[in-house]
Amino acid sequence: EPEVTQTPSHQVTQMGQEVILRCVPISNHLYFYWYRQILGQKVEFLVSFYNNEISEKSEIFDDQFSVERPDGSNFTLKIRSTKLEDSAMYFCASTLGPSNTEAFFGQGTRLTVV
């Protein structure tokens, strides 16, 4: 069964450092997303990406965040200068098309900022 894969599973970084979280969405999917989940809380939307550009973003997704699809398979989330409050589980997801509500989520990357 096709799945979304994320690497690494756990990343520990110093405050102020840049991190890049990586995702490989399902190969025939066209829409890609990043969500985050602070421990014990709900899943929060960060950004959606389609046709090589951002299609929607939330208030959380400020100038410290950026996304990229550097090649035909990877989708990355970069946090330029991490803060303690960026510590969370980051989930990548993909959907087949715009009216498809079944988003496939990866296993997540646990980011710990110290």
Next chain:
Amino acid sequence: GESVGLHLPTLSVQEGDNSIINCAYSNSASDYFIWYKQESGKGPQFIIDIRSNMDKRQGQRVTVLLNKTVKHLSLQIAATQPGDSAVYFCAEIPNQAGTALIFGKGTTLSVSS
């Protein structure tokens, strides 16, 4: 503003019982409402969705009910099994031109055998 929330943070049931998980939403313009399940250490997993022009949809062992009058969504799980133990989130797509999911806070379902 738009928000999706759940009535109870936890629900404990016995194996074989039927479970009902509830959710209240505030955005009347949302086109789709969706239930996701999150098992420990995993990402959310799609269960079932319902379009705003429907009031009931059935899947395998699950039923979603939508009451637009009171802005209420529920997920019914028949014959609950230990494998159903997880956190359940309702979500909506509030932007009719978009695809972003807005999640509620989650209900933890614990099934004892």
